[in-house]
Amino acid sequence: MSTIITQTSLDNGLTVVHQEMPWLSSVSFTLLLAYGAAHDPKGYEGATSVLHDWLFRGANGLSSKEISNSLDSLGTRRGGGTGKEVSTFSGSCLVSSFDESLKLFALSLSQANLADDEFNSAKLLAQQELESLQDSPSQLLFRQLSKEYFASSHSNSSYGSAEGFSNLNAKYLKNLAKKLVSPQGAILAVAGGISNEKVIATVNKYFAAWQGQKVPTNTLKLHKPTQKHINQDSSQVHIALAYPAITPKQDGWYENALAISVLSGGMGARLFSEVREKRGLVYSVSAFSRVLKTHGYTMAYAGTTPDKADKTISVLTDELRNISKGVNQNELERARIGLLSQLVMQGESTGSKASNLANDYYLIGRNRSPQEIKESLNNISLEQLNEFLKTCNPEFRILSLGPKEIKKVEL
Amino acid sequence: MSTIITQTSLDNGLTVVHQEMPWLSSVSFTLLLAYGAAHDPKGYEGATSVLHDWLFRGANGLSSKEISNSLDSLGTRRGGGTGKEVSTFSGSCLVSSFDESLKLFALSLSQANLADDEFNSAKLLAQQELESLQDSPSQLLFRQLSKEYFASSHSNSSYGSAEGFSNLNAKYLKNLAKKLVSPQGAILAVAGGISNEKVIATVNKYFAAWQGQKVPTNTLKLHKPTQKHINQDSSQVHIALAYPAITPKQDGWYENALAISVLSGGMGARLFSEVREKRGLVYSVSAFSRVLKTHGYTMAYAGTTPDKADKTISVLTDELRNISKGVNQNELERARIGLLSQLVMQGESTGSKASNLANDYYLIGRNRSPQEIKESLNNISLEQLNEFLKTCNPEFRILSLGPKEIKKVEL
Known part of the structure; x- marks a missing residue:
């Protein structure tokens, strides 16, 4: 069974892509933002990765714990991660939970608290994840291969670097977030048992007020064989x-x-x-x-x-x-x-x-x-x-x- | 959407469980056999794991390569593995490939070649997988924890043991296969865009002639905290x-x-x-x-x-x-x-x-x-x-x- 794929652009630059699968009771969505590890400034490798975690640690007066509990109350599974050029924030839930789930995602991206103590927790976990690579030779290898392959900042991986984490502080990352977290060039894809009309109305309700800058792109360069x-x-x-x-x-x-x-x-x-x-x-x-x-x-x-x-x-x-x-x-x-x-x-x-x-x-x-x-x-x-x-x-x-x-x- | 689950028993002891999902073009099946790592005889740990691989390395005159190529030609993804008490053999394919895929699974389980040279390849790979555990501390840990938890043969894992592999030969494993690979107590579960009538007819066509012994079960015992x-x-x-x-x-x-x-x-x-x-x-x-x-x-x-x-x-x-x-x-x-x-x-x-x-x-x-x-x-x-x-x-x-x-x- 195949249904129509529709694209709708919001004034703030966000594109909504939707495909209805009317035989299903669940819905999944992926919000793709136009920044990734390649946007980590030199000496701050791992910044976008910490940001990925930090954004969902409280928004608009809600605490980190309240955001997590609310998503759990909706039965929504959250996923996503930091790629080289893009960051994704994804969710899966029952159609009946779509409206409230999307609201929490919109709040986290457009009105995140970005509180100092939550920054410390997010950074600590990212550092531990980098250290844990030592016990996972194949993942370590792919991280290093990226450095041998790309001569541009595309060599950065979501694991960051020890130096990057030690330089990184909350104030610096908050400034970086202002430049990177933006609806411009962002894509929200939705697939599942929900109509286009409902999706567009919900997205407009929660995402239309979100504003941000155009995210720059870095020229990609390779090393020699x-x-x-x-x-x-x-x-x-x-x-x-x-x-x-x-x-x-x-x-x-x-x-x-x-x-x-x-x-x-x-x-x-x-x-x-x-x-x-x-x-x-x-x-x-x-x-x-x-x-x-x-x-x-x-x-x-x-x-x-x-x-x-x-x-x-x-x-x-x-x-x-x-x-x-x-x-x-x-x-x-x-x-x-x-x-x-x-x-x-x-x-x-x-x-x-x-x-x-x-x-x-x-x-x-x-x-x-x-x-x-x-x-x-x-x-x-x-x-x-x-x-x-x-x-x-x-x-x-x-x-x-x-x-x-x-x-x-x-x- | 929810549809009826039906159970059908074949004379040889195989139970077919089916649920139709009429809105889909694909179908998945899981064949569960009533033996697992707990059935590895003492000193032959890893036997059932090697068997899992060996069974699909040629059947009824077809070579290992021919079986693999045939499944690829059908677009069928094969999966499964060796658990403690059960072994599973699973596949996913388009509904149009179901008949031929099931035939290849039936041949592999009921008329496997079990050729000596293929045994050597299967054993070599299983040994390498065991050795690779050294580079994966968390998996190694769970394998060892199983030994601290179970006092019975349920402590065996699909990774086997170095001693087990060194004792294991093709003749021994062929004899063991006769006792373990059996439709008695086996379950074939099918879910997807295919009717019950079609499933039962296909299963009867390919699995009805399969015969085997009743597989014994081992009493489970635990170690102290x-x-x-x-x-x-x-x-x-x-x-x-x-x-x-x-x-x-x-x-x-x-x-x-x-x-x-x-x-x-x-x-x-x-x-x-x-x-x-x-x-x-x-x-x-x-x-x-x-x-x-x-x-x-x-x-x-x-x-x-x-x-x-x-x-x-x-x-x-x-x-x-x-x-x-x-x-x-x-x-x-x-x-x-x-x-x-x-x-x-x-x-x-x-x-x-x-x-x-x-x-x-x-x-x-x-x-x-x-x-x-x-x-x-x-x-x-x-x-x-x-x-x-x-x-x-x-x-x-x-x-x-x-x-x-x-x-x-x-x-």
Whole structure:
């Protein structure tokens, strides 16, 4: 079942994207704001991450505890997080709780208390989360890889830095919040058993008075291809890599999605079958896309034992490179049905629907219907896909973490 | 929207549980078999876990690669895993792929090749997964806590043991499979956009010929309350504990669910607010229920810094104990709406619906309708809940992991 996606713009710059799923009793919403970790000023890494927590610690006279209790009383689950370019604040609840839930979100974003004692708690937790990375080698690795990949502030992650937290104080962050927390460029996506009329009326009631500045964007820059190693006394060797791909606005977006699916989409996909099943090299291997507004990239991960690390990095990079030699008709069909099935299943969940609506609009300035995506995928011939793949020449940024250096591969 | 749940028994002992969700184009299914890690023979820990992987590595003349490729061609996502008492094999796909997907699952379970070379790959991966636990302190901790909690073979986890893997060979596991992989006591739960008639016809077509023995059950035994510490050079201190609670068949099941929700259900819940928000002691804290057929227990986890570990264990155990002094009306209402909202949202997803249908039938021998659960939760008064809570006296089994011993608390 598929229904219409509508976009409505408020005068303050907020865009409301909505899709009704009239057979459901629940509704999910994602509020996407146009700032993220890349907006952390130099020396204040982690600022936007602390802000994400701080905003919901009391608003308009309500205390932090009162906001939490009110959301609990509505049965509303809150989620979201700080990305590189955007911050998301999401909720899921019964349709009957939508009005009150949205009110609490609007208050928190437009009239947050931003009290000093709550700043301290939020910062303390963010610091602890950064420290806890030491016990999670694969997450630590991805945070570090980001620094080897991006030469601009896009290298920042939501974990922040020890230096950033030590410099950060409530006054500084309150000033930063004035510049960043804004309806301009923001998107509120809503999906579930609620009509467009009701959504727009509710959003107007609570969000229309919200005002803010235009959020600046930072130019994205990359480092050159590289391979580095982090010595750590871990039991396994963790390998992560990244290389440039394309954005949803560029030609070849669907071809790229099919290629990633051939590599890592299903149980018979190349990485799983060549690296894991056939050679037993790793207990975990995958490749996936990451997309920013002006840049798309592919990341891959493999976890293995120290004695198999050299072989793993060779096979992994070979497989990623070999895709440029083309795929066969069976691989294309498996990848296509995999993506089409996913499309249907994600379309049945309010949570992933709301999140996809917000991201799609953020990335390409409009929403693609499931029908449009389906047709685009179905229209790609094997010849067309393989022509595209010939142009794919991955330029790796590789980072490994483990008890000893691993083999250097061609970059 | 709520539709009828039907149960159908096959002559071979397999029970089919089905709920139609006619507004959906996808379908999910969970096949629950009546054996789990607790059935690993002594000295062969990890056997059922290797078996879970091995079963899907080829059947009825099809190779492992052919099975994987076929499932990919259908757009079917496979999941599941090895629990303590049960093993699950689950899938999600478009309704149009249901027939062929179910056929592949039936072949894999009733006519698996169980080839020697595939055994070696499956065992190698399971061994690597066990080794990788060393880099994941919190998961390692829960595996070890299981050994401190259960005195019977229920202490086994799906990770197995190094000794178990070294003893295990293909011939031994093939014999074990004959005793364990059986339709007797097995449950196939199906939820999604497919009619009961179609489901039963498909199941009969592919599963009716499957035969097997009755799977024995092991008597469950617990160790006495205890507190132990694992010295490991981690950056954080990880604390886990477990204590007996009740099963879904016992009176007080809903009261217990409400109590866990008061402790850990939402953002204003006691653990989150007392341990995390108010005192900033931990970056992560939670409590949750685990249910076996004849035993229910509550587990809790907290991750903190070494200097805050003593305070954290005190506050955590105090909060868990204090619940016996009762909750207030507001807490009850927040917990109730939280559980009711969850019930609706889980009921809208085919995956969690199928999994819940299988578990419910396994645990209590029937399926509770959402309406029944809703009424049961709504009928509980504050007085009734607090009377129940008076009888709750947690007897802790506590395990911590970190660079140094932590404070001993009252057990």
